[in-house]
Structure formats: structure tokens, C-alpha cells
Amino acid sequence: MTAALELIGVTHRFDDTVVLDNVSFQVEAGSITAVLGPSGVGKTTLLRIICGFETPQQGRVVISGREVARDGDSLVAAEHRGVGLVPQEGALFPHLSVANNVSFGLKQRRSGESRARTNHLLELVGLAHCADRRPEELSGGMQQRVALARALAPNPAIVLLDEPFASLDAALRASVRAEVVDALRRSKATALWVTHDQQEALSCADNVAVMLDRRVVQRGTPVDLYRSPASRAVAEFVGEAVHLRGQARGTTVSCAMGNLQLARAADGSVTVIVRPEQIELDDSPTETSPRGRVIASRFYGHDGEIDVRLPNDEVVVARLHARLLPPVGADVALRVTGQALAFA
Amino acid sequence: MTRLLRAPVAIAAPAMLAAVVAIVPLVYLFDASLSRGVENAIREIFLARTATLVLRTLLLTFIVTVACAVVGTINAWLVVRSSLPLRPMWLMLLAMPLAIPTYLSAFAWVSWIPTMSGFLGASIVLTLASYPYVMLPVAAMLRGADPMLEDVARSLGASAPSALIRVTLRQIAPAIWAGSLLVALYVVSDFGAVAAMRLETFTWVIYGAYRAGFNPTRAATLALVLVAMALLLIVLERHFRSRVTQRLGAGTARSTVRRTTLTLVAPALVVALTSIGFGIGVPLVSSIRWTREASATTDWSAVFTTIMSSFWIGFLTGLATLLLALPVGILIARFKGRLADVTEGAVFVTHSLPGIVVALSVVYLGINLVRPLYQQVPLLVFGQVIIFLPLVVGAVRTSIEQSRLALEDVSRSLGVSRMATVFRVTIPLAIPGIAAGGALAVLGAMKELPTTLILRPTEVETLATSIWKYSVVSDFGAVGPYAVSLMLLAALPTALLSHVAVVKVAR
Numbered sequence: 001m002t003a004a005l006e007l008i009g010v011t012h013r014f015d016d017t018v019v020l021d022n023v024s025f026q027v028e029a030g031s032i033t034a035v036l037g038p039s040g041v042g043k044t045t046l047l048r049i050i051c052g053f054e055t056p057q058q059g060r061v062v063i064s065g066r067e068v069a070r071d072g073d074s075l076v077a078a079e080h081r082g083v084g085l086v087p088q089e090g091a092l093f094p095h096l097s098v099a100n101n102v103s104f105g106l107k108q109r110r111s112g113e114s115r116a117r118t119n120h121l122l123e124l125v126g127l128a129h130c131a132d133r134r135p136e137e138l139s140g141g142m143q144q145r146v147a148l149a150r151a152l153a154p155n156p157a158i159v160l161l162d163e164p165f166a167s168l169d170a171a172l173r174a175s176v177r178a179e180v181v182d183a184l185r186r187s188k189a190t191a192l193w194v195t196h197d198q199q200e201a202l203s204c205a206d207n208v209a210v211m212l213d214r215r216v217v218q219r220g221t222p223v224d225l226y227r228s229p230a231s232r233a234v235a236e237f238v239g240e241a242v243h244l245r246g247q248a249r250g251t252t253v254s255c256a257m258g259n260l261q262l263a264r265a266a267d268g269s270v271t272v273i274v275r276p277e278q279i280e281l282d283d284s285p286t287e288t289s290p291r292g293r294v295i296a297s298r299f300y301g302h303d304g305e306i307d308v309r310l311p312n313d314e315v316v317v318a319r320l321h322a323r324l325l326p327p328v329g330a331d332v333a334l335r336v337t338g339q340a341l342a343f344a
Numbered sequence: 345m346t347r348l349l350r351a352p353v354a355i356a357a358p359a360m361l362a363a364v365v366a367i368v369p370l371v372y373l374f375d376a377s378l379s380r381g382v383e384n385a386i387r388e389i390f391l392a393r394t395a396t397l398v399l400r401t402l403l404l405t406f407i408v409t410v411a412c413a414v415v416g417t418i419n420a421w422l423v424v425r426s427s428l429p430l431r432p433m434w435l436m437l438l439a440m441p442l443a444i445p446t447y448l449s450a451f452a453w454v455s456w457i458p459t460m461s462g463f464l465g466a467s468i469v470l471t472l473a474s475y476p477y478v479m480l481p482v483a484a485m486l487r488g489a490d491p492m493l494e495d496v497a498r499s500l501g502a503s504a505p506s507a508l509i510r511v512t513l514r515q516i517a518p519a520i521w522a523g524s525l526l527v528a529l530y531v532v533s534d535f536g537a538v539a540a541m542r543l544e545t546f547t548w549v550i551y552g553a554y555r556a557g558f559n560p561t562r563a564a565t566l567a568l569v570l571v572a573m574a575l576l577l578i579v580l581e582r583h584f585r586s587r588v589t590q591r592l593g594a595g596t597a598r599s600t601v602r603r604t605t606l607t608l609v610a611p612a613l614v615v616a617l618t619s620i621g622f623g624i625g626v627p628l629v630s631s632i633r634w635t636r637e638a639s640a641t642t643d644w645s646a647v648f649t650t651i652m653s654s655f656w657i658g659f660l661t662g663l664a665t666l667l668l669a670l671p672v673g674i675l676i677a678r679f680k681g682r683l684a685d686v687t688e689g690a691v692f693v694t695h696s697l698p699g700i701v702v703a704l705s706v707v708y709l710g711i712n713l714v715r716p717l718y719q720q721v722p723l724l725v726f727g728q729v730i731i732f733l734p735l736v737v738g739a740v741r742t743s744i745e746q747s748r749l750a751l752e753d754v755s756r757s758l759g760v761s762r763m764a765t766v767f768r769v770t771i772p773l774a775i776p777g778i779a780a781g782g783a784l785a786v787l788g789a790m791k792e793l794p795t796t797l798i799l800r801p802t803e804v805e806t807l808a809t810s811i812w813k814y815s816v817v818s819d820f821g822a823v824g825p826y827a828v829s830l831m832l833l834a835a836l837p838t839a840l841l842s843h844v845a846v847v848k849v850a851r
Binding site: 048051052053077078079080081082083084085087089090093094095104105147150151153156 | 459747750751753754755757758759760761762768769772773775833
């Protein structure tokens with residue numbers, strides 16, 4: 001199977017500032033890939049390069065096996081690339097009705113075929129009843145779904161979504177996100193999704209490319225990224241991390257939380273990283289169980305977190321079921337489940 | 345973020361044409377001014393009477409500008425921040441002086457109080473005609489300014505008037521400056537009021553030099569001095585305009601707090617009623633009175649012919665200006681680069697050219713290059729296009745810049761070419777600005793006096809030239825029907841313009 005999109009060694013500068021440094025990854029046809037990175041890391045520039053609004057100084061962009069940009073030359077104009085774009089806040093055409101927004105990119109817009117395609121897509125995103133409405137009459141979430149229908153209408157090789165839910169209320173975001181993913185899956189579209197929200201990337205995408213400091217530092221499935229991050233920076237960006245000093249020897253490491261199993265062998269002085277949910281209260285402690293005093297407790301409703309100060313003054317965070325939260329000041333025994341990570 | 349888009353030829357070519365058109369008058373001014381040598385031109389500039397002329401023009405400009413800043417700001421506050429009922433109607437009425445040419449107001453005043461003629465009369469007429477240039481931008485900025493700041497000042501112990509001055513006035517200062525400089529520009533450029541009031545300022549003397557045996561060097565040299573003054577004003581205006589910020593972002597608009605305090609509203613209302621009463625009332629009442637006095641002798645078919653030629657010349661000017669301004673506006677707003685910069689610069693410089701200066705240089709152009717077109721309608725329209733191009737480009741450009749760039753990106757990613765995107769997205773979204781720009785040009789062309797006087801075909805009379813022709817010989821009975829017709833015709837585009845402003849401001 002050919003990749004729907006391939007970036008090979010893409011490097012881009014604005015004046016003398018490097019915004020993308022040797023970025024390479026590919027998106028398999030029919031998959032959803034997320035590009036996850038903090039704000040200002042060059043994600044939007046990346047999308048503009050794929051769309052054809054910017055041309056990278058170095059590297060190649062290949063869409064469905066066709067080279068569209070290479071080393072400073074744009075080989076295919078934006079309008080001929082077959083790339084659907086869902087920008088931030090949707091950017092619906094305010095002068096057109098919902099249906100005319102969706103049919104904007106179709107050839108022969110007044111033909112029966114176009115009308116059928118428009119209806120089909122509006123049904124796909126669950127907005128068939130809104131065809132004649134004006135964009136400003138729709139809620140933010142509905143506007144995003146129309147924007148997706150519009151991008152899908154000309155049957156693009158790939159759909160690019162640029163922080164599509166950043167402007168929505170937290171309460172609305174989860175449901176709109178689920179609807180959009182569902183629509184993408186049912187239309188069997190290929191999508192590249194740019195976000196700074198790790199939860200969004202991990203829960204929606206088949207594959208995630210993590211961008212830090214202008215480059216892609218790791219690619220993999222959400223589970224891979226979370227369980228075996230390639231670097232300390234990735235471990236810290238994808239999920240929460242508890243840091244401890246330790247001495248590693250092969251696949252074991254000794255630290256303030258005792259002797260832990262390592263996912264990858266290491267040797268010498270290391271920083272040990274475990275996830276807060278790996279740390280539990282030990283209800284049948286032994287002599288060697290690590291102990292500490294609870295110095296802070298945060299109640300979230302369904303669960304909660306405690307900060308525990310260990311005898312050597314290191315502080316660990318444990319995520320617990322809400323009814324297990326001990327009070328501040330309590331002395332507790334802890335244990336670690338699963339494997340830890342170690343970085344030099 | 346840089347845009348790599350190069351402008352399509354269909355936009356770049358007419359935009360370049362517009363730049364050339366815009367810069368033609370200056371080239372001819374320099375040519376005519378220096379035709380008898382540089383020394384002659386310099387001697388002309390340093391004549392004692394030139395210095396008197398400069399001082400008188402500057403004094404008039406200063407007085408009118410300060411008066412407009414005060415009146416315009418007070419009126420803007422009244423329509424945006426007071427609890428006055430029917431605020432949109434007040435705004436519309438207060439903007440109406442834009443529909444009335446300064447020469448018409450001036451003649452109305454002189455026929456009412458003959459001793460008004462001169463400096464005092466010119467100051468009053470120009471103030472009443474120009475305060476909307478301050479009022480409209482200030483009203484827009486007041487609308488966008490955060491009213492909470494005033495409440496905060498009150499809670500910190502400031503009285504209502506003191507909070508208004510210490511907080512709100514500071515916020516809107518850039519808009520007051522920008523509007524005032526625009527007023528100054530229009531005062532130094534004005535021909536109608538000073539001509540009717542027989543006040544020797546630059547424009548009136550330039551016209552005299554042109555009439556009296558056609559002394560091209562003196563007229564052109566004085567015109568260059570005038571352009572230098574205007575250019576300084578417009579550079580300053582642009583500096584302040586860049587500091588006029590509009591409220592950005594999608595967030596819910598705060599509702600404006602309306603003041604009912606009588607100590608604030610009552611004096612403002614007096615100012616507004618005076619502006620409307622004298623600004624519209626005097627010319628309107630005079631014109632109606634003249635018309636009724638002379639109703640028996642009025643040749644209505646001549647009036648009708650004149651209305652039609654005014655309308656046609658206005659329509660042609662509006663259309664031609666829009667056709668040139670649209671590509672320029674799109675180029676400047678959307679295809680930034682060297683070509684856009686050069687075009688913007690050319691149009692920008694043109695904005696400083698007073699009507700009388702443009703008219704003179706088009707005369708030189710006509711005589712030297714296109715003799716057969718001299719005193720023909722195409723050359724008249726050409727001259728008026730140069731005058732109104734900057735205004736229309738401004739309107740078009742602003743409304744294009746207000747629509748999101750992302751919309752055009754989306755269009756292209758959906759397979760629509762750059763040129764098709766211009767027609768399917770850029771232009772439809774800019775329709776309000778395009779309509780406003782067209783209205784500005786039509787309104788201006790119908791009111792425009794010096795260009796029409798100098799460039800019209802000898803057998804064609806417009807409303808403006810007819811009012812002028814009968815007024816200078818004090819035959820006000822004959823002026824009446826033309827004056828009423830011009831005000832009625834001009835009210836239409838003015839209403840459209842203030843509707844755009846009302847939608848923006850009084851929402």
C-alpha cells in the first residue's frame with residue numbers, strides 16, 4: 001500500500017529562523033495520524049507546506065505517490081494537490097449557505113451528482129437538516145463538522161485538520177471530537193491532525209508523530225509512545241512523569257522507590273521515570289516497602305492525586321481512586337507496578 | 345508570515361495601470377514648474393506674497409482642525425456612549441454634511457449674512473462640513489474601546505467627567521488625531537468654500553493664476569508647495585491611523601455602557617443640534633427658499649439636463665474608479681510584495697493631491713499629450729478617477745483585510761485557482777467595502793467643483809458648475825433648483841455610506 005502522504009527531510013526557514021528541521025514521516029492511506037507538539041513548534045507551517053501555501057527550502061513532499069514539492073520548488077499548485085483543509089475555527093465562507101460551503105470544491109456545482117454528494121456528506125456529519133442555514137447560525141462544533149464535510153467533498157487524498165477543536169468549550173470538545181473521528185472513519189478518509197493536546201492525539205489517532213523543537217522526535221502508535229518514549233523529553237510531553245534519581249544495572253534500577261524493572265536496559269547514574277498511575281498504596285507493606293508522608297492531596301471527582309515526600313526528600317505523585325485518597329500528613333507505604341523508564 | 349503567492353496577471357496588470365494613472369499628475373507638475381528653470385521656481389516660492397499665502401492657509405487649517413476635533417469627538421461620544429434614543433438616526437443626520445459641497449454652504453451663508461464673507465465664514469463652513477471626518481473614526485473606536493475601564497476609574501474615585509477625560513479620551517486619542525489630520529488635509533485642499541468666501545488661500549490663488557492668462561509656472565509651483573504641505577499631513581495621518589486598533593478576536597462583544605448623566609448629555613446635545621442645524625439646515629433652507637422665490641422663472645428642462653449630466657459623470661467616475669481600485673485593493677491586501685508596495689506608495693501620494701492640482705496637471709496632460717481629448721468627458725473622468733482612487737482603494741482594501749486569510753486558503757485547497765478564488769471568495773466578502781467605495785466616488789464626483797470647472801467640455805454643465813456659475817454673480821434664485829437637486833442626489837450615496845458606518849458603529 002502506498003502512503004497517502006510522505007515527507008522526506010523537510011527543512012523550512014523564515015528568514016534566518018529554522019521553523020522545521022529535517023522533518024520526515026508518512027501517513028498510511030486510510031489512517032488517522034496526529035502531529036503532537038506544543039504551540040509554536042512549527043505544526044501550522046507544516047500543514048501550510050503540505051497544502052502548498054509555503055514551499056520548503058529542502059526536502060520532498062509526496063502526496064499519493066506524486067511529488068508536489070522538492071528542495072525549494074513547488075511542483076504542484078495548492079489547488080491541484082487534492083488536500084482538504086479544516087482550519088482552526090472552521091473558517092466557513094460567511095457569504096454562502098451550509099450546503100454551498102460543502103459543494104464549494106465540487107465541479108459542476110449545480111448538477112444532481114453534486115447535490116447528492118453534498119447531502120451525503122452533510123448526513124455523514126449529522127447535519128443534513130442544516131443545509132440551508134447560514135454559517136453564523138451554527139454552533140462552533142457544528143461549524144467544525146461542516147468544515148470537515150466541505151474538505152471531504154472533493155474526495156481529497158488526505159484531509160488536514162489544524163487544531164480543529166482548540167476554540168471549543170472543554171465540555172463540547174470531547175463529543176465533537178468523537179463525531180469527527182467517526183465521520184473520518186466511516187468515509188475511510190486519510191487524515192493528518194495537528195494538535196497540542198496529548199489526550200486528543202492519543203485517543204483519536206492510529207499513529208502519532210511527536211514534534212519538539214522543530215523536528216519530529218518520535219513516531220509510533222499511541223500505546224508505544226506512552227509506554228516506550230524514545231527520550232526523556234517525549235516521556236515528559238506525552239503524559240505525566242515522576243522523576244527519581246537512580247543507579248541502573250542492566251534491566252534493574254535502584255532508586256528511592258526500591259528496585260524497579262526497566263523496560264530498556266541501562267547502566268550507571270540515570271533519571272528514572274514512572275507514571276503516576278504506576279504508583280499505588282501498598283496495603284500489605286514489608287520491611288523494604290518505600291514509605292513517605294503525604295504533603296498534598298488533590299481530589300478530581302473520579303480519581304485524585306497525592307504528593308508523597310520520600311525519606312530522601314524526593315517527591316513522587318501517585319494517581320489513586322478517589323475513595324483511596326489518604327489525608328495530608330498521613331504516613332503511607334507505596335509500591336510500583338509495571339516497568340520503569342531510565343534515561344541517562 | 346510570508347506569502348509566496350505572486351499576483352495573477354489579471355490583478356497585477358490593472359494595478360500597475362492604476363499606479364501609473366495615479367502618478368501622472370505629479371510628473372506633469374514637476375515638468376511645468378521647472379519649465380522656466382529651477383531658479384524661477386525657487387524665486388516664485390520665496391516671494392513675500394507666497395509666505396502670506398502659506399501663513400493664511402495654515403491658520404485657517406489650524407482653526408478648522410481644532411474645531412472639528414472638538415465637535416467631531418463630542419458628536420461621536422453622543423451617538424455611541426450616551427443613552428440618547430434613536431442613535432442610528434442621529435449618526436445618519438450628523439454624517440449628512442458630507443453630502444453638501446462646501447461651496448454651496450458657503451454661498452448659503454453669504455446670501456444669509458453677507459458680512460460673513462472671508463476668514464470667519466470660511467472657518468465656520470469648513471468646520472461644519474469636515475467634522476464627520478473626525479466623528480466617524482472616533483465613533484468606531486469608541487465602540488471598540490473597553491467601557492469597563494471607565495467604570496474602574498469611577499470605582500477608584502474619579503467623577504464621571506473626569507473618568508471620561510482621563511480614561512476614555514486617552515483611549516480614543518489616536519482616532520482623534522487621524523481624523524483631525526484628514527480634516528487638515530481637506531482644508532488645505534478645499535477650493536469651494538474659500539472661493540465662495542473670497543479668501544485668498546492656496547487653492548483659490550492657484551485657480552486665479554490658471555485663469556489669469558494661464559501662467560503655468562506660477563500655478564504649478566504653488567501647487568507643488570501645496571502638495572508638500574498635504575503630503576506632510578498625510579504622512580502624519582498614516583502614523584496615527586496605524587495606532588487606531590479595532591477590537592480583535594471572536595469573543596463575545598461587551599455591551600457598551602450608556603451614559604444618562606444630564607451634565608454630560610445636555611451640552612453634547614447642544615453641539616449636535618448646532619452641527620445639524622447649521623451644517624444641513626442653513627444650505628437646505630436657503631436652497632429651498634431660493635427655489636421658491638424663483639419658481640416662476642426656472643427652466644426645469646435645463647435643470648433636468650444638468651441633473652442627467654451630473655449623474656452620468658458621477659456614474660462613469662464611480663465605475664472607472666472601482667474598476668481600477670478593485671485590483672489595487674486586492675493586490676495590496678492579499679499579494680504583498682514589491683509590486684504591491686510600489687502601487688500602494690503611488691496611490692498614497694495621490695491622496696495628498698488637491699482637486700485643483702489634479703485638474704491643472706490633467707490640463708497639461710491634455711494639451712501636451714492627448715489634444716483631441718482636452719475638455720472632453722473621458723479626460724474629466726480621468727481627472728476625477730485620480731482624485732477618488734485613494735479613497736476607494738482604502739475602502740476596498742480595508743474590507744478585504746477584514747476577511748480571514750484562511751478562507752482563501754481553504755478555497756485553494758478545495759481545487760479552486762487563485763483567480764477563481766478572488767471572484768468566488770475575496771470579492772463577495774468585500775461587497776460592503778466595494779459598495780462604500782463606489783458610493784464615495786459617485787458622491788465625490790457629483791460634488792467636485794474645480795476639476796469639473798476646468799476639465800468639462802464647454803457645452804456641458806453639471807449641478808456643481810451651475811451652482812458655481814449663478815452663485816458667483818449672486819443670482820441665487822437661479823441656484824436654488826440646482827442646489828436642491830444636488831443635495832437630493834448626494835443624499836443617496838451619503839445614506840449608503842452612513843449606513844455602512846451605522847452598521848459598524850451603532851450595532
